[in-house]
Amino acid sequence: MTADIQPTYPLTKAQVDEIASLHEADTSELEGQLKNLSETCQSNCASGFAKCANHQNEMRKLYQDAYTAASAGRWTSYRPTEYTQDLKRMFDAQATIDKINGRVRREKTQHIKDAQCTFGPSDHPTVKKAKIRAAELRGTGTSPADIDSYIIEEEQKLLSTLTPEQQEAQAEYNKSKSEAEKYSYLRTSACTxxxxxxxxxxxxxxxxxxxxxxxxxxxxxxxxxxxxxxxxxxxxxxxxxxxxxxxxxxxxxxxxxxxxxxxxxxxxxDAIRRCCSEGCGNVCELHGPNADLGCERCFKLKEEGGLQDYSWFCSPECAKANAGSHNARFHSS
Ligand SMILES: [Zn+2]
Ligand SMILES: [Zn+2]
Ligand SMILES: [Zn+2]
CATH class of the missing domain: 1.20.58 (Methane Monooxygenase Hydroxylase; Chain G, domain 1)
Structure with a gap:
């Protein structure tokens, strides 16, 4: 199942290294083949290499093989399939090598941008910020190498702030070379x-x-x-x-x-301020002339703070009528 995994950006350090070394080998191989071809032509054909239809066709063949070859681990394996189809179409349509090289350069530029600016799975916010900045720098004509140094510098700064465990995890990720390894690392970091x-x-x-x-x-x-x-x-x-x-x-x-x-x-x-006169039960006034109407002795005790149950009366009449029984009950001692 993992064999079907499509190569994706961002690249791990190991992938960057692999792309670079394959690219270097491919380029020098193609250059050697082209040099041989032109030398063969010069020593065998009278017309000169640029005008020799025979060897020009062979040269096109060399370019075509190099540009459209199966590309595991090469930068082209990260590009959409439309790119390779585009190249095949151009070769079939006999586009000039200059035009084809222009198409390759444009794709390579896009590849570098994707490699530098695509957010990674566990990218720290600082790294994301650096990548956004890198994308902006690309619009200002800053060279890819300078942008690379900028990104590496930011990553180094961040790395120094990571815990040993985080650094180890990052190193593990950087080491993954195949997409399957990278995928499995991403899976672990997302799903554990x-x-x-x-x-x-x-x-x-x-x-x-x-x-x-x-x-x-x-x-x-x-x-x-x-x-x-x-x-x-x-x-x-x-x-x-x-x-x-x-x-x-x-x-x-x-x-x-x-x-x-x-x-x-x-x-x-308020409810307990009902008249204590037996059979009356009127609510006593809280304000006004009949407020605090009751037993004077109770009143005095109340003022002194020594009374819990004060007997209220609703009117002078009730107060008078109850004076005797009240005194007998509360003030007899
Ligand atoms: Zn020739
Ligand atoms: Zn009293
Ligand atoms: Zn009353």
Missing amino acids: PQPTDTPRDAELRQKWTKLFDNATPYLEILPIMEKDIADSKSNAQVLENRLADLRNAQAANNKAKAAKEESKRKQAR
């Missing part, structure tokens, strides 16, 4: 449960595991993972907001409840 996982994280890892099981190209998995992570962050935010709302509602509710209880207590306090 972490102690800090929330239940939602665990669900997401299961979802991503299925994608890897189906050998979905990593470039398709990456945006899905990024969206899932962003969604779950915004879900967490929504949840957080909802909890805050709930807490606010709860607080408002508690406040209303407290106010209600206070008002109940007040009502209860």
Whole structure:
């Protein structure tokens, strides 16, 4: 299954090295073949190499073989199939070698851009920022080599801030040479449960595991993972907001409840201010001429703070009518 994995950017360090060494070998091989061909022509043909139809055709054949050869590990293996089809079409249509070389250069430029700027699976935000900056630099005419140095510098800066475990993981990834190794590394880093996982994280890892099981190209998995992570962050935010709302509602509710209880207590306090005259039961006035109307001795005790049960009366009449029984009951000692 892993054999079908399409080569993807970004490249690991090992892949960059492999591309560079294959490219160097291919280029020098082609140059050698071209040199031999032109020498053979010069010593055998009268017309001169540039005008010798025979050897010009052989030269085209050399270019065609070199440009459209099976390309495992070469930079061309990372390019879309349209590119190779395009080249075949140009060779078939007898396009000039200059034109064909121009097409190759354009694709190579795009390859360098993709290699420098494509986000990786475990790219730190700092690396992503450097890659965005690298893409911007490309528009300013900065040379690819300078952009490379810039990216390497940023990566080195970041590397020094990583924990030993993170550095080890990064080194492991950099070592992966084949797409299968890289894919398996990406799978491990995306799907291995972490102690800090929330239940939602665990669900997401299961979802991503299925994608890897189906050998979905990593470039398709990456945006899905990024969206899932962003969604779950915004879900967490929504949840957080909802909890805050709930807490606010709860607080408002508690406040209303407290106010209600206070008002109940007040009502209860007011309710005991009923006239103590037997058979009367009127509510005593809280303000006005008949407020605090009651037994003078109770009143005095109340003022001194020594009285719990004060006998209220609603009117002077009630107070007078109850004076005897009240005194007998409360002030007889
Ligand atoms: Zn010739
Ligand atoms: Zn009294
Ligand atoms: Zn009364």
